[in-house]
Amino acid sequence: xxxxxxxxxxxxxxxxxxxxELGIEYEVTKIDFSPEFRARDDWRxxxxxxxxxxxxxxxxxxxxxxxxxxxxxDRYAPGKLAPAVDSDDYAEYLQWMWFGEATLCRPMGExxxxxxxxxxxxxxxxxxxxxxxxxxxxxxxxxxxLQGRDFLLGDTxxxxxxxxxxxxxxxxxxxxxxxxxxxxxxRARLESRPAFAKACSL
Numbered sequence: 293x294x295x296x297x298x299x300x301x302x303x304x305x306x307x308x309x310x311x312x313e314l315g316i317e318y319e320v321t322k323i324d325f326s327p328e329f330r331a332r333d334d335w336r337x338x339x340x341x342x343x344x345x346x347x348x349x350x351x352x353x354x355x356x357x358x359x360x361x362x363x364x365x366d367r368y369a370p371g372k373l374a375p376a377v378d379s380d381d382y383a384e385y386l387q388w389m390w391f392g393e394a395t396l397c398r399p400m401g402e403x404x405x406x407x408x409x410x411x412x413x414x415x416x417x418x419x420x421x422x423x424x425x426x427x428x429x430x431x432x433x434x435x436x437x438l439q440g441r442d443f444l445l446g447d448t449x450x451x452x453x454x455x456x457x458x459x460x461x462x463x464x465x466x467x468x469x470x471x472x473x474x475x476x477x478x479r480a481r482l483e484s485r486p487a488f489a490k491a492c493s494l
Contacts, residue, residue, distance in 0.1 A: 293317055293318065293319055293349075294311065294316065294317070294318040294319070294347060294348070294349050294364070295318070295319045295320075295321055295347065295348045295349075296308060296311075296318055296319070296320050296321070296345055296346075296347050296360075297321045297323050297338075297339075297344055297345060297346040297347070297348075298320050298321065298322060298323070298344060298345050298494065299322065299323060299325040299344050299345075300322075300492075300494065301461060301492075302325075302344050302345060303344070303345055303357035303458065304320075304344055304345030304357065305458055305461065305491045305492060305494075306357050306358075306360075306361060306454055306455060306458045306491075307345055307347060307357055307360045307361060307364070308320065308490070308491040308494055309454050309457075309458070309487050309488055309490075309491035310361050310364055310365070310373070310451060310454055311364065312486070312487030312490045312491060313373060313454070313485070313487040314364070314365075314368070314369045314372055314373065316364065316368050316369065320494050322494075323335075323344060325344070330342035330343070330344075338353055338355070339355045340355070341355075343355060345357055345360065347360045347363075349363075349367075357393070358389065358390075358392075358393050358455065361451055361454070361455070365451060373449070373450050373451040373454075374450055374451055374452075375445065375448075375450070381445050381446075381448075384444075384445065385444075385445060385450055385451075385452050388444045388452035388455065388456060389451065389452045389455050391430075391455075391456070392452065392455030392456045392458070392459060393455060395430055396427070396430045396431070396434070396456065396459045397458075397459050397462060399423040399424075399426040399427045399430070400423070400427045400459065400462045400463060400465075400466050400467070401462065402419075402423045403420050403423045403424060403427075403466040404462065404465065404466060406419055406420055406423070407420070420466075424466065424467060424470065427463065427466070427467055427470075428467065428470050428471075428472070431463065431467075431471060431472050431475060432472050434456065434472075434475065435472040435474035435475050436474075438474070438475065438478050439474070442478075442481060443478075443481070444456065449485075453482060457479075457482040457483075457488065460475075460479055460482075461492075
């Protein structure tokens, strides 16, 4: 069975959300997110950078959330929550899957990391503002794309919506009122899904 090592609000939310949407059995092991735990030798043997989530499937170990999603879909739910490789939507699906982490979450994650390393008055406003501006630009691209669409691929919910949907949780922490208003309906559709609610409760 899949085991997901998780801390509430982190990227493991994506993996749990996906499992819930697909009806795949999994177990969640909550871990201590303290720097002390994440620096422990036994944890670093599993997750070399000390990060979460971490997923195991028997002897298999993974520590990248997007890769976990692809593994689950390919191994346990082929053909579900993704368009066929030979379909017209496949390239766009892949682009949004990568955009969700590599482009959208990256600058927001840098804000989180900067504030962690330089708390309070030690933060450098120019750095966080630059990253916030990049994040808002990404969100506006997303808002423009979603005009007239319920989901990223039109009427069809896909794993790409999970990748993007998680980003709103980070945006709430670092951008607040700067999230484009044009994303409100899309976000509401995602957050109304029972699988999303379950993932956020763990």
